[in-house]
Every structure is written in C-alpha cells, then in structure tokens.
Amino acid sequence: MPEALLLLQAAADTSHAYGEFPLIGARAAVWIAAEVHLMFAAFVLGVPMFAVVTEAIGIFGGDERYDRLSKEFTRLLLVAYSATAIWGTILVFFLATLYPKFFAYLLAVFAPSTWVYAGLFFVESFTLYLYYYGWDRWKKGRAKVGHWTLGILLNVWGTIVMFIANSWLTYMMTPPRDITPSTDPTTIKLWHAIANATWMPINVHRLIANVVFGGAIVGAYASYRFLAARTEDERAHYDWMGYVGNFIAMSALIVLPFAGYWLGREIYQYDQSMGITMMGGFMSWLWVIQAFLIAVLFLTGNYYLWIGMGRIPGAERFRPYTKWLLVILVLGAIVWGTPHTMIADSKELAAMGGSHHPFLGALGVMSAKNTAVNLMILTTFLSFLLYRRANTRPVVPWARTGTLIQGAMFAIAAGIVLFYGIRGYFVEAIVRIGFSVYQVLAVLACILCVTVIDLLMARGAQSLGAIRWGKMPPRSQYALFILAVTFTWLMGLMGFARSGIRQYWHVWQVMQDTSAYAATPALGYAAKMISLCVLIFLSLVAFVFWLGGLAEKSTFVAAAPGVSPGTRGAQHVGH
C-alpha cells in the first residue's frame, strides 16, 4: 500500500531528515539561494547567446560596432559567472545541511550527472576566459573566426550544463511512472530519470527564455549607461545598444508562449491533477498576474519603439497609425487579464449569480485569451515593421504590390485568429484546444512571409536619412528598465507556479515533504519572497553594471592624462 509506505516515510523523517535555518527558516533560505542562482544562471546563459550573435553580425556584416558590443558584454560575464558559482555553492550547502535526506536521494539517482556538471562548469569557465582575454589577440581573419568558435563553444557548454540541472528539477516534478516510493534510488537508471516527461519542454522553454532575458539585461545595462552618459557619442552608442537588446528580447518573446504551451500540455498529460492545480486551481491567480505582466511587456516594448521613431527621419508618415496599434494592445491587455473567477464580495457575487460574470466571463476563457495574445503579437510585429521601414523608401518596381500583399497577410492572419477565437465558443473543449494551434500557425506564417517580403523589398532602398542615435528622451530608457525588471519578476513568479504544483512532495508522489514547511506557501507570501529575490538579484546586477563602468573609466584616465576624472564632458574610450 503506497499510503502505508508514505506514513512510514513520514515517521522515519522525524529526525535527521531536515535542518533548521535561523530567522527565516530552511525553506526560505533554500528558496532565495535557488532563485537568485537561477537568475544569475539565466544571465550567464542568455548574455553569451547575445554576445555570440552580435559578434557574428560584426564579422559577417563588417560592422565593428557589433564586435565592441559583444566584447563589452563578455566583460560583464566574468563577474556574473563568479556570482552564479557563489550562489550555486550556497544552494548546494543549504540543500546538504537543511534537506540532507532529500539531497542524498537526488544524489543517489543523479550522482554521475553532477560530476559531469562540475567538469563542464570548469571547461565553460576557461572557455570564457579564453574568449574574453583573447578578444584583441585573435582579431582578424581566420583567428577571428576561431575566436567566434570559442563563443559558440561557450554556449554549447552552458546549454549542456543547463540541460543537466533541468533534469534534476524536472525529475522532481515528473518522475517516470514506474518509480514509486519503494523504488531504491540507486537502482534507477540515470538516463531513465533524466529523460522524464517535462525535461525537453523545460529545456526548450528555458533556452528561449534565456535569449529574452539576455536581451532584456543588455537593454537595462544600455539604458543605465545612456542615462549616465556624458557625451553625445556615448549616448548614441548606448541608445543603439538598448535598441539591439530590446529587439532581441522582443523577437524571442514572441515565440516563448508556444514553448510554454508545450510545457503546460506535457504537465497536463503527465498528471491531470497537477495541470488543474496549475491553471485552474489555486495557482491560477498567478496566470492572471502573468497576463498582466506580459501585457506590460508588450506595451512597454511597443512604447520604446514608438518613442524611438522620433529619432528616425521619415517615421512621421507612420506616426498616425501608432495610436490604433495602442488601442489593439490595450483592448488585448484587458481581455487577456480578465479573470474567469473574479474576486468579488458577497453582494457582487449575488448580483453576478456566482463568481463568473455573466457577460465578461466570456473574456475569461482560453478562446478569448488566445485571440487577444495572438493579436497583440501581430500588432507588436507590425510596430517593428513600421520602425524598420521608417527611414527607407523601397525602390523595387513591385514595392506597392509587395506592401499590399503584406497588408493582406496581416488581415488574413488576424481573420484566422478571430475566426477560431469566436468559433471556440461553439465547440467542445477538446476541439477548442486544437484551435490554438491554428491561431499560432497563422501568426507565425504571417511573421515569416512578411519578413521575407520585407527583406527582398528593402534591397537597394532609398534612405530618408540616418537614424539619429542618442536623440531619445530619458523616459524611453526607463521603459527598458521596466522590461528587465518585469522579465525577472515573471521568471520568479512562474517558476514558483511550476515548482509549487508539486505541493507537499519533494518528488511528485515518490518522496513526500515531511518537514515543517511542507505546506504550499500562500500566494501573498510567495509574491513577497519572489519580489525579495528579484530585488537581491537586481541589486547585485546593478553592482555588476557599475563594475563594468569602473573598469572602463580607469582605462580612460590612463589614456588621457591631464583631464581630471569625472569632469563633465570627459570622453570615454571605445565608443
């Protein structure tokens, strides 16, 4: 009887299974260590992806600015790597001392993978050192391509390291079905434990999310440097850097929901009860917060682009349209954030006839939400397109036809999204779920085809003037800050939803949490803990940014004797 075994497990845990941590307790200690470690890990995985792509653009596109950008970021990575390792070590020590029995169980299953993990971390660090310190030595020709290969290797090692860590946490959520409380952990085959139901969906979801996060952090760094800039050149450089960071973050964000959808689907497939707890049960409020925060991301990302149009000659002709794009985004945000079960007092509940609103309740279901988010994605893509085109006039003879075809593609994609959104109300759930795939495919196909036409149309296009980089009001830079903070917050919140659905299990239905902290934390407490982690992480990141500026400044002082450091209007090197 599994119940009897679990009771025995709980009885055996009365001593030596758990440690205690002063003041905040064992769970909060592990929570902070794990969360901040994960955020730094996302930083050191996301930023190299960014660096290697921008270096490639520098090499193959011949634009040296990208190369400098890449190097600037690799410098930040050196410090961030140490921070990741420090927080990782804290986490391991906390787990070993506060959750010794559970940690021993995980090690019994995964020991060989931890050795590979440690080895790869070593290799990864040294690849990073070579990558950064060899930057100026391997600068030209074949050596430069070799240097770029180092960047790719850095990403490969980092990705494998992440995949290994993902296997541990996904095993905790979705252990293979044949593993029961009575299974001796030492008899579990390593690959069997690694390749569990949610391992690959989490790998893909985190990989894309890291690109988004890397871009957002780059944007935040650029905005910090922009606001602190003292010269026009410097401002221009960091304005451009902020744009590139935002572009990469928003582009990757567009595909992120699809990866998340796959993960959610796998969780439902593995265990319906876990899926319902996550999306319909007590974790469902986090999805309303998530909807709100993602709406903030879309609105802020678009806002940044629209302000940016102010520095592009020729953008005036698109300005009248932006307010209509804003209307779609705001309506989309309203629909997306409408809860199905509403917070209401007894009078309101009685007036509504339950916790579902008889009219607005229709906006609280998946049909409405999928439609809203797909239209928001299409709108954001249109903003990018207008921004890209602002200072050019196509000269190819088929330019007008091309634009008409693009317009038709937008209309068709929006039509398909709306059609399936409305039709979803009239079919049963099982059919409705399938509709979201058609909506997504219509949007992706539109993005792909319109981009291809746009690239062909831009060939030899007449320029209406260069972008006036640096001519941005400070509020645009705060938009970049908001993006980075919101991404970080979302990581913490949704990570809690994913992890919290295990409830009182260390390993779902295999190893029970019998500690004093077994109860799933209330949402308010969780939100405070996550916000604290975000604050710790961002404070440390601010320190890393400051260090980045410090190193640069010292180079400047050495290069220009006679000018007192910190003089207003002083020239920074490198840009």
Add this chain to the structure above:
Amino acid sequence: MNLRRYADHPFWQAVGIVVAAYAVIVYVVPLLPGSALVPKSVVLQYMATVLVGVLIYVSDNEERWASFREPIHAALVEPRLRLVRAGLLVAVPALVGLVAYGQVRTTVAAPPNLRSIHPAPPAEITFRGKSITLTGLDNPLRQHPESTPAYTAEGKRIYYQNCLPCHGDHLDGQGHYAAGFNPIPANFQDNGTIAQLTESFVFWRVAKGGPGLPREGTPWNSAMPRWEDFLTEREIWSVILFLYDQTGWTPRTWERSQGGAR
C-alpha cells in the same frame, strides 16, 4: 470653437478617455443584455490598464508630451490659476483620504473571497470501499444508448428529491436555500461549471462533496454533502446524465493518446 480646442488637446483627451472608460465599465457594461455589475477588483484592473494606455498615448512623441504637460505646469505655477491650484490642493488630498477611508471603513459585508473554483481531482478515489480510477473515465451509463432516457428520468427524480433545494428548479444555483450560502451553490447553466468538466470530475464532486475537497487551496467554502453516503454509484451517474441533458451542455471529453486513455 472652444470645445474643439479641448477635444484636440492631449491633456483633455486623456481625461476624456479615462472618464469614458470608467463610465463604460461601471455603467454601460451592466446595462448590456444578460450582464451584471462589474466587481470592484475588475474595475480597478481595467482602469489601471486604460491609464497605462493613456500615459503611453500622451508620451510616445515629444510634441504631444509637451502639450500634455502644459496645463499641469500652468496649474502648478501660473498666478492667474491660483484658485484652481488651491482647489486642487484641497481636492486631491481629499480624494486620497476618501479612498483610504473607503478601504479601512468597517462594513457588515464579508470581505471579498479569493476562491479557486477548479479543485484538482485525484487520479483515483475509493467509493464505498470500491476503487474507481477517474482519469480517462466516462459515464458508464452512456454505454447503453437505448437505456439513456430511462437513466435520465431516474436522474431527474433523484435531482428533484435531493439537489433542488440548493441548485434550483432551473439548475442555476438559485434554489430555495441558495441565499443562505456564501458562495452560492454551483450554477450548472453557467458555461464555466459542468460545461468545462469531464463527467468523472462531476462524479468525484458529487460523491465526495465539500469534505472531499483537496488539501491545497484550503479553506474551502462548500456546504455540499458527501453524496456517496446517500446515493449509489448508478444514481450519481444518472443525476450527471440529467444535468447535461437538461442544460444542453456536453461533457468535456478525454484526449485519447496512442498509449490509451489519459
């Protein structure tokens, strides 16, 4: 003429949009056919979104941003607007005070309930000592289409004998005793209750009632009895047949994978 100038000015446009949005959400939506008042929590959420949208609109280009700030700047510094300034200095703190008072004032109403209404079902339950796997389970009475009308009639009789006082004659949660419960009994006509659920989920809820709700998400507010103490397995399945037949909803079906039912 003057009105036209106001209509074209970003500041007054912003004020107009916020006021119009509030009026639509609070006064127009409840007037729509079949609608009801919008809960305060949702009004707040909608207004926050509209406000963010309006702020984006007024500040996404330099000229508009500059003219949006003009009246604010003028009200704060221009001598000719001394009276307006004084009025604002009284009105704004008074408004904040009023909102704060509204938040902390004691009322007789129960505080708003943050209730999750989709408790996660277990994969398996024990019904009067018999183990029943809920995952992938359909209503067994549907396997005999020829007997469905008889089972539905039986379900109707059982419903009227046992469920009517709370769930009502129209199956809308408005039975005679409904007003005594907070939250009110489930409304089966609503597209958010049985229309979203598999029959095995409904079986679990009827059989185990309030006491059988899962540990997470507690405390639950449910006065639903454990009907397994009063009804047989077949009787519960017949009531479920009746619920779907009477409301016209079709139960949620299971996704069939290659490996069998999930």
